[in-house]
Amino acid sequence: MWRIVLAYGAGLAVIALLIEYLQYRHIIRSLPTEGYIAALAIVFVGIGLWVGMRINPSPATTPFEPNERAIASLGVTPREYAVLELLARGHSNKEIARVMEISPNTVKTHVANLYAKLGVSGRGKAVEAARALALIA
Structure with a gap:
């Protein structure tokens, strides 16, 4: 569990550093605000899906047998x-x-x-x- 939390935190740190680097290079300022927000939302949705699938893997499908x-x-x-x-x-x-x-x-x-x-x-x-x-x- 801690590995997942640390991996998620490291991913967020990398994204934060990338955003700061891009802001430093003035690339973010040239993008429209909606595009920046959409790109950021897509990244966070992807991270959320990845973490969700790691925490809750899909159950093995076994046919139901009545008692x-x-x-x-x-x-x-x-x-x-x-x-x-x-x-x-x-x-x-x-x-x-x-x-x-x-x-x-x-x-x-x-x-x-x-x-x-x-x-x-x-x-x-x-x-x-x-x-x-x-x-x-």
Whole structure:
């Protein structure tokens, strides 16, 4: 971490020295102010992106595998699991019924069963509990 901070500080020091040198040579005064500001902004955006990628590297993409043991221990049926996945995507009961080609009352029954099995009382809490148990991504 300190290496990154020192590298960032050294980069800023080099840029500051370069600006002072250019100002000394009167090059900066010949540029329009907007161009100078744009060039400086581009440099700092580049430095920020570089530091951000060094601090937070992109995570390795591994396919999500649901926790089959938790699904089995909770007694979640395949239809309830499909309803849970659609709930997590933010679909309403009518949309879920349309996608799964079942009645909205059946969806309500599956949702109520999921609430009981997960021990929650709302859609958001059901999705949160399912994610905590690694049932859904």
